[in-house]
Amino acid sequence: MPRTEFSPSIATRPVYAALKAHGSAPALMLADAEGAEALIELAAADPAVMDRAHLIYIPAGAAHGPRLRELGAKMYHEAPSFSAALERYRKALLDAKMGTQLYLAGTEGLIGQAAAEALAAGLPADAIQSEHRGSIARRMQCVHCKGVTEDVTTDPFVCSHCGLTLFVRDHFSRRLGAFQGVCVDAETPGIVPEMKEIKA
Amino acid sequence: MTLNFNDETFRGDYTFRNSPAAIRRFPFPFDQDSYMYSVNLEPHAGGREGSPFQNRFDVDEHYVAEMKDREITLTEDPLRCQSLPHMELAGWDFLELVMVSKSEDYPELFTLNRDGDRWHWINRPLGIEQRFTFLDPTTLPCGPMEYITRQTQGDHALLDQRDGNLWMDAGMVTSQADWSLDFDIGMNFYEWHAPVPKANEMGVFQRALKFLLNLQQGAPVRRLNWTMTVNPRLDTSPENYHKWGPEKRTITPENVGEKQHLRVELQTLWRLPRSNAIAFPIRCYLMSLEDIVSQPKWGRRLHRVLRDLPDELAEYKGFAVNRPVIVDYLSKFDDGAETSPGIFPD
Ligand code: HEM
Numbered sequence: 001m002p003r004t005e006f007s008p009s010i011a012t013r014p015v016y017a018a019l020k021a022h023g024s025a026p027a028l029m030l031a032d033a034e035g036a037e038a039l040i041e042l043a044a045a046d047p048a049v050m051d052r053a054h055l056i057y058i059p060a061g062a063a064h065g066p067r068l069r070e071l072g073a074k075m076y077h078e079a080p081s082f083s084a085a086l087e088r089y090r091k092a093l094l095d096a097k098m099g100t101q102l103y104l105a106g107t108e109g110l111i112g113q114a115a116a117e118a119l120a121a122g123l124p125a126d127a128i129q130s131e132h133r134g135s136i137a138r139r140m141q142c143v144h145c146k147g148v149t150e151d152v153t154t155d156p157f158v159c160s161h162c163g164l165t166l167f168v169r170d171h172f173s174r175r176l177g178a179f180q181g182v183c184v185d186a187e188t189p190g191i192v193p194e195m196k197e198i199k200a
Numbered sequence: 201m202t203l204n205f206n207d208e209t210f211r212g213d214y215t216f217r218n219s220p221a222a223i224r225r226f227p228f229p230f231d232q233d234s235y236m237y238s239v240n241l242e243p244h245a246g247g248r249e250g251s252p253f254q255n256r257f258d259v260d261e262h263y264v265a266e267m268k269d270r271e272i273t274l275t276e277d278p279l280r281c282q283s284l285p286h287m288e289l290a291g292w293d294f295l296e297l298v299m300v301s302k303s304e305d306y307p308e309l310f311t312l313n314r315d316g317d318r319w320h321w322i323n324r325p326l327g328i329e330q331r332f333t334f335l336d337p338t339t340l341p342c343g344p345m346e347y348i349t350r351q352t353q354g355d356h357a358l359l360d361q362r363d364g365n366l367w368m369d370a371g372m373v374t375s376q377a378d379w380s381l382d383f384d385i386g387m388n389f390y391e392w393h394a395p396v397p398k399a400n401e402m403g404v405f406q407r408a409l410k411f412l413l414n415l416q417q418g419a420p421v422r423r424l425n426w427t428m429t430v431n432p433r434l435d436t437s438p439e440n441y442h443k444w445g446p447e448k449r450t451i452t453p454e455n456v457g458e459k460q461h462l463r464v465e466l467q468t469l470w471r472l473p474r475s476n477a478i479a480f481p482i483r484c485y486l487m488s489l490e491d492i493v494s495q496p497k498w499g500r501r502l503h504r505v506l507r508d509l510p511d512e513l514a515e516y517k518g519f520a521v522n523r524p525v526i527v528d529y530l531s532k533f534d535d536g537a538e539t540s541p542g543i544f545p546d
Pocket residue numbers: 237238239240357359366368377378379380384392393394395396399404405408412423425426427480516517
């Protein structure tokens with residue numbers, strides 16, 4: 001699956017470039033599903049990028065695992081979910097040396113959470129690269145109850161915590177790693193527009 | 201000047217009212233018959249006697265009731281007041297600025313005695329007396345920013361300055377025009393302004409930020425911003441939008457004059473001495489259309505501004521649905537006569 005191009009929007013809506021190798025600098029890599037292909041292309045462009053890399057992959061049903069493993073990262077680990085990978089990822093951030101490059105690839109939910117963790121751990125923003133691949137589902141925070149709903153693919157959607165029907169804003173918080181969801185029928189309770197698939 | 205503090209509410213039965221004196225001193229935000237975003241910054245160095253620009257932190261008849269309303273909001277949602285750990289010094293800077301300014305500008309209401317770092321603060325309207333050690337957080341009942349902003353009208357943001365940008369890293373936000381501190385905290389100047397239409401393309405934010413990065417201590421600046429609010433409600437937060445949203449649809453030609461309010465924010469910007477942060481108080485003034493049209497110049501002008509405002513701005517400010525009823529009401533107070541320059545009533 002090729003890199004996703006998102007349509008122009010407001011300044012907080014993240015945009016993602018293609019990953020660029022920083023040679024054999026220490027690297028932490030985290031990818032889910034189709035994000036694997038971004039790392040495969042990265043390694044093809046500069047195999048040295050894997051020399052000191054710690055690569056964590058969350059397949060989420062995709063079959064790229066074996067090919068990723070063959071790229072020869074110094075450490076390779078597969079995790080069944082982001083939350084399963086979280087403690088390992090946090091430890092890797094904690095252990096990161098000066099100059100460590102963080103490569104994130106895959107869905108916005110993964111990129112948003114992983115970047116927020118990295119910023120909170122003190123990694124400089126310019127050491128973080130991210131490339132979007134695969135599902136354009138969004139990670140949404142409900143502004144009312146503060147609960148986060150993962151993998152939102154429709155607008156509006158129902159908050160998985162408080163049950164309000166929320167519309168999908170492009171306003172994005174890097175601290176939360178989430179877009180903002182706001183009650184769609186606040187002014188006219190019960191009158192909800194038709195659900196549509198969200199677009200890139 | 202003696203002030204009588206109103207016993208009034210900003211929710212539920214909405215007993216908020218402006219006295220005739222408060223109407224005359226309202227900071228009407230339009231100095232001409234049309235409106236568009238601009239870098240409308242000017243020195244905050246006093247102003248007309250009796251106006252909200254005269255003192256550094258304006259205290260008016262709504263003070264006590266506004267602080268009660270803030271307390272209700274904070275009890276329901278403590279996330280309205282947040283401060284990232286590196287912002288505590290800025291909180292002390294701001295506490296000092298407010299206590300010194302208020303005790304000098306309103307000696308009959310506030311007193312500050314300082315003996316080295318041992319401070320004694322008296323706030324008569326709220327019945328508060330506090331002895332504490334400046335810069336020692338264990339001597340206050342809560343953090344310094346929270347302490348002083350529970351006693352200061354308006355919302356407040358504290359901005360850290362680094363990497364050529366301003367970062368909203370602390371705030372007390374209970375009377376906002378529909379934005380969330382909890383969502384925006386940690387964002388920079390361009391990020392928290394991202395939802396605003398047009399202004400970015402016009403270069404407004406770039407020029408404003410450049411100016412603010414050079415803001416000097418002792419030379420505060422101010423600007424006015426405005427929106428429209430149905431009912432005199434301070435807490436028009438996104439958090440509670442599903443609670444106050446239905447009220448927006450209760451406007452009719454019969455009640456629009458009484459229910460529809462012009463909401464004006466007097467925003468000031470202060471460089472803080474120790475932290476080099478910027479304090480950004482956002483002071484909110486509400487006035488019903490009925491009261492606005494009591495000043496003929498304001499009635500004429502508001503009619504023209506709202507009638508001609510670009511749709512994108514009316515949409516963003518959230519009053520597009522009610523604009524026809526509002527403009528229709530105001531048109532009855534616009535005889536087409538010329539209006540005098542400036543914001544003050546004739
Ligand atoms: C540095 C302190 C400032 C803070 C913390 C701040 C914060 C905000 C926030 C949170 C919003 C609402 C955005 C949303 O819809 O979510 C906003 C709106 C806006 N801000 Fe600022 N702002 C600051 C300074 C300025 C300055 C100096 C200007 C000067 C031009 C400015 C111009 C605007 C405009 C034009 C809007 C749209 C308001 C409307 O149409 O109602 N801001 N600001």
